[in-house]
Amino acid sequence: MLKAYDEQLRTDAETPGAVSVTRHGPLRLITFDAGRGFISYRDLGGADEAGIEALVAAAMAHFEADPTIEEVEWKTRGHDVAPGLHEALLRHGFEPEDPESIMIGEAHLLAVDVPLPDGVTLRAITSAEDVRAAGVMQDGVFGSPTSGGMVDEVVRRIAAGESEMWVAEADGQIVSAGRIDPVPNTEFAGIWGGATLEEWRGRGIYRALTAARARTAIARGKRYIHSDSTEFSRPILERSGLVKVGTTTPYVRRFG
Structure with a gap:
């Protein structure tokens, strides 16, 4: 792999x-x-x-x-x-x-039925308003500012069929979100940005969100799912059958 x-x-x-x-x-x-x-x-x-x-x-x-x-x-x-x-x-x-x-694994290992807590629903989003709201939630989890340019790029990629973004909602609030990007001319789709509000963790929501994205990958003809996982999401993906094959560390230089 x-x-x-x-x-x-x-x-x-x-x-x-x-x-x-x-x-x-x-x-x-x-x-x-x-x-x-x-x-x-x-x-x-x-x-x-x-x-x-x-x-x-x-x-x-x-x-x-x-x-x-x-x-x-x-x-x-x-x-x-x-x-x-x-x-x-x-x-x-x-x-x-x-x-x-x-993390890498067979997409079918993740595409399983996962029960959701009462009142929690999943849906794919497409509008700039929804993508921005999901970004704000992810910002609160990861602590990195949401860029307007990034929102526009995600919306463009969704409209072009290059990406799909899913959210979990409870009482109208986004409590978890994540994106899947099928990689052209490969066997892979990448899952990115998976984040869940702390008070909603441990209830199967992230795993259900991952399963929804895996079904998208399979529908697009992809065999493998890959992810650069934090220590929050790695154990969940391992339980689903993904394997840690290495590590990656981003080095960032900021100007101004």
Whole structure:
């Protein structure tokens, strides 16, 4: 599964919706809307510490030359051969965020019937108003500000059939939300942004939301589900049959 992940989900699969993609050696330097930069690669081409330092410096020179860029993410993977990468990223102003588990499993293992608590319902959402409300809830869970640009991008992707977003509601309040993105030309669909309000956890809501998204993946002809999971969601996905195949740590540099 890790081999399939490396072959199918890195580089091109990470660029949907990109404004521009610039190649520099093994790196893809990607610009998205809302001032976001992203650095992707299949591997680092066997570079030694000096070579990796040069790659990081070149990537930052590229993004620093673009006044629209507000933040850049370099997504590391724990199984990569990358001597000195951590130190080079720190020298160039990146800060590591919390490590996440790379989870992969068969979609059919998640597409099961999960009973919901009384009064809780699930639905797929499409409107900007609903997506924004879900983002506000997720912001409260993850502590990262909801970007208007991100809302617009999610709505665009939903309208284009590139994404589907599901919410769980109780008494008109969104209590859990998550997105699924079928990855074109691969066997995978990714589940992202899964969040549940603390007072609603432990009742099967997140698992039911995951099952709904897995059924979407199967309907789109996908075999595997993948997720970069926090420690909140990892045990739930493991109980559903997904396997931790590695770790990923985003390093982010913010400008201004």
